[in-house]
Amino acid sequence: MIYKSVVEFSARLVSYRSLARKMSSGRPIVYITRSDMPECGVNLLKKECDVKYWPKPSPVPREEFLKEISGAAGIYCSLTDKIDKDILDAAGPSLRVVATISVGYDHIDVQECKKRGIKLGYTPDVLTDATAELTLALLLSTSRRLPEAQHEAQTGGWVSWAPTWMTGPGLAGSTVGIAGFGRIGQAVARRVKAFNTARILYWNRSVRPEAKEIGAVKVNFDELLTESDFVICCAALVPETKEIFNKSAFEKMKKSAIFVNTSRGGTVDQDALIESLKNNTIRAAGLDVTTPEPLPLDSPLFKLKNCVVLPHIGSASIEARDIMSELTAKNILAAIQGTDMPAEIK
Ligand SMILES: O=C(O)C(=O)CO
Numbered sequence: 001m002i003y004k005s006v007v008e009f010s011a012r013l014v015s016y017r018s019l020a021r022k023m024s025s026g027r028p029i030v031y032i033t034r035s036d037m038p039e040c041g042v043n044l045l046k047k048e049c050d051v052k053y054w055p056k057p058s059p060v061p062r063e064e065f066l067k068e069i070s071g072a073a074g075i076y077c078s079l080t081d082k083i084d085k086d087i088l089d090a091a092g093p094s095l096r097v098v099a100t101i102s103v104g105y106d107h108i109d110v111q112e113c114k115k116r117g118i119k120l121g122y123t124p125d126v127l128t129d130a131t132a133e134l135t136l137a138l139l140l141s142t143s144r145r146l147p148e149a150q151h152e153a154q155t156g157g158w159v160s161w162a163p164t165w166m167t168g169p170g171l172a173g174s175t176v177g178i179a180g181f182g183r184i185g186q187a188v189a190r191r192v193k194a195f196n197t198a199r200i201l202y203w204n205r206s207v208r209p210e211a212k213e214i215g216a217v218k219v220n221f222d223e224l225l226t227e228s229d230f231v232i233c234c235a236a237l238v239p240e241t242k243e244i245f246n247k248s249a250f251e252k253m254k255k256s257a258i259f260v261n262t263s264r265g266g267t268v269d270q271d272a273l274i275e276s277l278k279n280n281t282i283r284a285a286g287l288d289v290t291t292p293e294p295l296p297l298d299s300p301l302f303k304l305k306n307c308v309v310l311p312h313i314g315s316a317s318i319e320a321r322d323i324m325s326e327l328t329a330k331n332i333l334a335a336i337q338g339t340d341m342p343a344e345i346k
Pocket of ligand 1: 102315
């Protein structure tokens with residue numbers, strides 16, 4: 001580049017210097033794994049940190065993530081980002097915190113982070129209502145066949161009101177079984193109770209004291225399967241819950257049972273579920289989570305009338321997503337500043 005004058009050259013030099021100063025501002029670097037994380041959290045981070053991010057509204061490709069993460073003090077990620085040894089190695093010793101905008105953290109190698117003294121943040125509580133609401137929406141959509149009914153209405157199947165057409169089981173008087181009775185399981189139980197259900201059963205590793213006030217009864221897994229008209233999975237994905245809903249579990253359920261999953265696809269043996277739906281071993285299923293995600297368009301699940309599939313939108317209320325983003329940012333800032341994180345995975 002040829003500069004016309006000494007003045008222009010010096011002006012350029014000043015601007016390069018200030019750019020270089022900004023780039024090595026001494027502020028901690030936080031890497032965000034996609035460009036469309038809710039702004040409120042991102043703006044909080046920008047006040048204190050240099051924020052770098054994958055510039056697209058889609059998950060950062062693995063290669064890019066490994067390349068870009070070097071030198072970061074914090075990672076703001078989501079459940080689509082696998083945080084494992086390779087990512088931690090690529091980040092290097094500067095990394096102090098990984099915070100995920102989710103309550104589930106099965107995508108993070110927790111042990112490896114702990115071994116390296118890297119703090120972990122997540123977003124419990126703030127998405128409980130949103131996820132419970134969506135669970136109820138899915139439960140009703142599946143039992144009362146809403147997508148199928150809308151399709152009929154739109155495509156000429158609605159010939160007249162008909163007494164036995166588009167019928168499905170009601171919640172009133174039914175037995176609802178909830179697998180996993182943490183925050184979300186309990187919030188679902190409180191909501192289904194309002195539908196005048198006869199019994200609420202739950203399966204959980206430990207007794208939950210909150211169950212008494214809700215009126216839910218602890219049972220073993222087999223009882224949950226055999227007794228329930230609706231079986232709802234709210235259990236976190238851990239080694240003990242991996243594919244607990246398998247062929248044998250579906251065979252134990254009532255033929256009229258409806259299965260709903262809003263936790264993780266990994267709790268279900270999906271091939272066994274497909275067979276059970278095809279053979280009417282159970283009546284229907286409503287899934288907000290699948291394996292893999294996104295579910296390929298040629299998946300048999302999309303072809304089954306007795307299956308409703310949603311694209312993992314459990315926590316997708318506007319309010320929940322904003323507060324999740326804020327909490328993720330606050331977790332990162334607290335860890336970097338050495339103060340107590342508002343929601344740390346211990
Ligand atoms: O938070 C989670 O774990 C979800 O699945 C999506 O909000």
